[in-house]
Every structure is written in structure tokens, then in C-alpha cells.
Amino acid sequence: MSGLNSGIGLWRFLKRISVFLLLSYFLILPSWSKTTQAxxxxxxxxxxxxxxxxxxxxxxxxxxxAFATGQKLVYIDPHVLETxxxxxxxxxxxxxxAHEALGHIPQQFYMYFVNGTNLAEENLWFQEKELEADYYAGRALAIAGIDPKYYIDLIKRYNREADFVHPYFRTHPSTPERIRAVLKGYYSVK
Ligand SMILES: [Zn+2]
Known part of the structure; x- marks a missing residue:
């Protein structure tokens, strides 16, 4: 009988421990992955x-x-900050x-004006500018002493759709191309 009792006790103990661990996981989780206003x-x-x-x-x-407007204004989605x-x-x-500082947005309008409706050429031009912005992001991360793995992880999650689109039809480069650009910028400083 005592063996059975201790078995139930252990089961209860394990149950309590797992509830405790699960609760702490959900309580701690937001503080791991949130960017505050400060x-x-x-x-x-x-x-x-x-x-x-x-x-x-x-x-x-x-x-x-997130996107640059070319008017010294950058937009960011609140959900992106929360997660x-x-x-x-x-x-x-x-x-x-980098898009703002390098004047990519005014150049984009010039591109439309010059090229008219050549979608493929425009998209390839966009991708060049995206890689340039990622290169500068890599540099900035190195100068600030921040490990590039967090930004690379974000690119992997947010850039996924571009990987399934033909290069002529997408504005953003493939994920491996973007990661290479970030690391190239990062190691140009380090
Ligand atoms: Zn961009």
C-alpha cells in the first residue's frame, strides 16, 4: 500500500512541477522577445x-x-515590436x-520614370538596394557590438515568401543572399 501512496505522491508532485514550469514559461516568454518603447x-x-x-x-x-518613406520617416508595425x-x-x-540615408526611395521614383514598365529590371534593381541596406545593417550591428544572429533570424522568418518567387517577380532577394549581405557588412567592420 505504501508503494502505491508514494506513487500517487510522485505523480502529484510531477503534475505541480509541470504546471509551475509551464506558467513560468508563459510569464517569462514576453520579456525575452519584446522591444519596449525605451x-x-x-x-x-x-x-x-x-x-x-x-x-x-x-x-x-x-x-x-517596417518601411522607409524617403521623407526621414520610417514605419514599424507594433506587432513586430511585440514579438x-x-x-x-x-x-x-x-x-x-540605410534606405533613408542612401536616398533609395527618391532613386526608386527616378527608376520608374526612366524605365517605365520594365518590371523585371525594376525588381532586380530593388533587390540590389535591399542587399545594400542589409550590408549597412550588418555594419551597424558590428559597430554597436550586437550579434547578427537576431537580425538573421528575423530575415529567415520575414523573407520566406521571396524564396518561392522568381527573381524577376520579387522585390526582395532570396534569404541566403540577404544573410550573405548582412555578414559581409558585419565582417567588413569586425
Ligand atoms: Zn528594404
């Missing part, structure tokens, strides 16, 4: 200092996750800051 302010100041620009950030729902650590957001915004 984190965001620090990132924005650092990037403005690094790129020598004065770009502002707007938190607003957007299907593009990514500051290290990944730093890389993402360093990419958008």
Missing part, C-alpha cells in the same frame, strides 16, 4: 548618430513589417535607416 528610443538615437541623419519612427500597423527582441529590431531599423 529600447526603441535608444535604437533610433543610435542609428541617427551612426548614419548622421535625423529620421523619425512611426509605430503603425503595416503589412510590410522581436531589441537586437533584431536594431538590425531591421538599421536596414530601413
Amino acid at each position: 529600447d526603441l528610443s535608444k535604437i533610433v538615437s543610435y542609428l541617427n548618430y551612426l548614419y548622421g541623419v535625423n529620421v523619425n519612427i512611426v509605430i503603425s500597423p503595416t503589412p510590410y513589417k 522581436n527582441p531589441p537586437e533584431a529590431i536594431f538590425g531591421l531599423l538599421a536596414h530601413e535607416w
Whole structure:
């Protein structure tokens, strides 16, 4: 009988332990992967200092996750901030800051004007600019002393769709191309 009792006791103990572990997992999880308003302010100041620009950030729902406007304004989706650590957001915004600092958006309008409807050529041009922005993001990460793995992880999740589209029909390069560009920028500093 005593063997049976201790068996039930152990079972209860294990059950309590697993409930406790599960609860702590869900309580701790958001703090692992969230970027706060304070984190965001620090990132924005650092990037403005690094790129020598004065770009502002707007938190607003957007299907593009984050994008540069070419008007010293970058948009970021609130869900992206809720679900990514500051290290990944730093890389993402360093990419958008590069678009602003390098004047990619005004160049894009010039591209439309010159090329008219040549979609393939436009898309290949876009991809070149995306890789340039990723190269600069890699550099910024190295200068800030941030491991590029967080931004690379974000690229792997957010860039997935581009991998299944023909290069002529996509604006963003493939995931391996983007990771190579980030690391090339990163190791150009390190
Ligand atoms: Zn971009």
C-alpha cells in the first residue's frame, strides 16, 4: 500500500512541477522577445548618430513589417515590436535607416520614370538596394557590438515568401543572399 501512496505522491508532485514550469514559461516568454518603447528610443538615437541623419519612427500597423518613406520617416508595425527582441529590431531599423540615408526611395521614383514598365529590371534593381541596406545593417550591428544572429533570424522568418518567387517577380532577394549581405557588412567592420 505504501508503494502505491508514494506513487500517487510522485505523480502529484510531477503534475505541480509541470504546471509551475509551464506558467513560468508563459510569464517569462514576453520579456525575452519584446522591444519596449525605451529600447526603441535608444535604437533610433543610435542609428541617427551612426548614419548622421535625423529620421523619425512611426509605430503603425503595416503589412510590410517596417518601411522607409524617403521623407526621414520610417514605419514599424507594433506587432513586430511585440514579438522581436531589441537586437533584431536594431538590425531591421538599421536596414530601413540605410534606405533613408542612401536616398533609395527618391532613386526608386527616378527608376520608374526612366524605365517605365520594365518590371523585371525594376525588381532586380530593388533587390540590389535591399542587399545594400542589409550590408549597412550588418555594419551597424558590428559597430554597436550586437550579434547578427537576431537580425538573421528575423530575415529567415520575414523573407520566406521571396524564396518561392522568381527573381524577376520579387522585390526582395532570396534569404541566403540577404544573410550573405548582412555578414559581409558585419565582417567588413569586425
Ligand atoms: Zn528594404
